[in-house]
Amino acid sequence: MSEPRPGDDAPRLDLIADAELLVPIRSSSGEAPDPERLSTEAYRRGTDEAGERFIAAFSTLGVLRDFGPPGSDHVRISARDLFERADAVQERVVIDPGAPSQLEVAVGVLPFLAAGIDTNRPDALRARRPLGGMPALEAPEQVPEPFGRELLVAFGELQQVERAWLLRVGTSWTAGIQLIPDAVLGDFDAVRNRLHAVATEHLGSRRMLAVTDLRAQALREQYDATAAPFYVRRGGQRGVLSRIFGG
Secondary structure (H helix, E strand, C coil), X not given: CCCCCCCCXXXXXXXXXXXXXXXXXXXXXXXXXXXXXXXXXXXXXEECCCCCEEEEEECCHHHHHHHCCCCCXXXXXXXXXXXXXXXXXXXXXXXXXCCCCCEEECHHHHHHHHCCCCCXXXXXXXXXXXXXXXXXXXXXCCEXXXXXXXXXXXXXXXXXXXXXXXXXXXXXXXXXXXXXXXXXXXXXXXXHHHHHHHHHHXXXXXXXXXXXXXXXXXXXXXXXXXXXXXXXXXXXXXXXXXXXXXX
16 A cells, blocks of 8 residues: 555645644744744745745644654744634745644634634635635725724824725625835734734624735735725825725
């Protein structure tokens, strides 16, 4: 009998969403830093046969030892947190790369997984354009209060935000963030943390708001084509959505 190949024993995607994963980082000190203090730039990347990079993660210490980068430090992080961070930088995740349990998570499904949405539900399947592509963005008819008002307050205090969009993705929200040109790596993490605090307080869970970095022009254009910005710092003019609130 032949040896199992990478992916032969891959688990179902919905079984991974609530798991804890081990992510190798760019150090070999033997320490395990706080994952909340690390940006995605600290994660080690892998490269596939086509030369495309991905964020690597592992399901167990044994698989990390056998298939991961030798001697690398790692952090423990919930799968949803990892998917959310990967979505922010628009990079796919490969779990257990090279192992029989290898599972690739395409960029297009990351927002669903981060928000806790079953990717096999009919509405999630319809939102993929095509399977594994960018999920459908929708302009909301109303933004619930006080969620909308508190978001505007937050944006006004976050000096690194130049423009922001607030759209629907399935049953959840997505905030697309365009930072000022001289923003540094830690700026987006600060914005995401502040917006998650608003979502936790007013939506009941930070999972209800995916925060996406719009540094990639193609991604920014998709948000802009869906609706006007929710918030614009430059010139002091705000988009039309900032005036559409519901109870």
